[in-house]
Amino acid sequence: MLLVIDSATAACSVALLEADGAVLAERHDIVGRGHAERLMPMVAELLGSRRPQAILVDCGPGSFTGVRVGLAAAHGLAIGWGVPLAGYSSMALLAAAAVAPAVGVALAGGHGELFVQSYGGDPLAPLDDLRSLAPEVAAAAVAADLVVGSGAEALVGVRGYGSWRDALPRAADAGRLPPDLRTLAPRPIYGRAPDAKPVQSDAAGGVEGPMT
Numbered sequence: 001m002l003l004v005i006d007s008a009t010a011a012c013s014v015a016l017l018e019a020d021g022a023v024l025a026e027r028h029d030i031v032g033r034g035h036a037e038r039l040m041p042m043v044a045e046l047l048g049s050r051r052p053q054a055i056l057v058d059c060g061p062g063s064f065t066g067v068r069v070g071l072a073a074a075h076g077l078a079i080g081w082g083v084p085l086a087g088y089s090s091m092a093l094l095a096a097a098a099v100a101p102a103v104g105v106a107l108a109g110g111h112g113e114l115f116v117q118s119y120g121g122d123p124l125a126p127l128d129d130l131r132s133l134a135p136e137v138a139a140a141a142v143a144a145d146l147v148v149g150s151g152a153e154a155l156v157g158v159r160g161y162g163s164w165r166d167a168l169p170r171a172a173d174a175g176r177l178p179p180d181l182r183t184l185a186p187r188p189i190y191g192r193a194p195d196a197k198p199v200q201s202d203a204a205g206g207v208e209g210p211m212t
Contacts, residue, residue: 003052003077004171005043007035007070008062008090009107009150013171014039014046021175028170035069043073051081056174059087059184061115061130061191062107071186087184088177091130093169094148095119096176102127104142106151114138114151115191123178132192 001024006013012035015026027042057074060067071087078085091105095117102120109115109132116138118127133141138151139159147155152164174182 001050001052002054002056002174003043003047004056004174005039005070005074006058006090006093006169006171006174007039007066007073008058008060009066009168010063011168011170012038012042012066013169014042015171015174016046016050016052017172017175023172023175026170026172028172030168033065035063035066039069039073043077052083054083055085056182057085057087057186058090058093058169058171059187060090060189061109061132062090062169064190067188067190071188074186085186086182087186088174088182089130089184089189090169091115091117091149092119092124092126092177092181093173094167096124096178096181097167097170097173098146098148098165099176100144100146102144102146104144104147104152104155106138106142106147106149106155108149108151108154109192113192114155115149116142116151116155118142118144120144124181125178130189130191 002017004015010032012031013028016024094105104118107115113132117130135158145162148165156164
């Protein structure tokens with residue numbers, strides 16, 4: 001059995017899958033915030049007395065806090081149970097769930113930007129790199145007619161053509177991921193540079209940085 005943990009976005013989602021991807025059980029809530037309080041009780045409720053043989057976790061992009069909560073939980077459980085841990089991208093999961101020959105993924109990001117990436121082929125694979133872009137730039141970067149994700153409506157609206165589906169990652173869809181998209185190192189995918197700038201020391205031993 002495979003335990004899938006997904007808390008990278010406003011969704012808090014866990015699923016227990018068979019080796020062939022069949023869903024044994026799932027829990028999926030749109031929580032917005034509060035992943036840290038909700039995730040572990042959700043996992044306990046899902047598993048009962050069962051113990052998975054492996055764990056798969058969403059590495060992002062998405063919410064900074066949500067990504068880290070999911071990864072911390074997955075690492076802790078993997079160590080405690082002595083089971084293997086791997087990761088996947090929230091963008092890849094949304095693309096796989098769309099079941100389309102070509103799809104653009106747009107997730108709402110920080111500062112009004114959108115995380116965007118395009119997927120296609122059989123087996124499914126990324127067609128470009130993950131980027132965080134302003135909506136008008138993102139609209140020009142995604143060519144697929146169908147766009148999915150929490151930022152899909154905004155992208156299609158700016159672009160002026162195509163169809164969109166509002167969606168957030170769902171752990172139960174992880175069985176749709178091809179093998180190459182579910183073997184990432186379990187570490188954060190933030191998708192954009194951090195907002196905070198490092199503080200630097202000047203030649204006299206003082207500190208240079210933003211004034212508060």
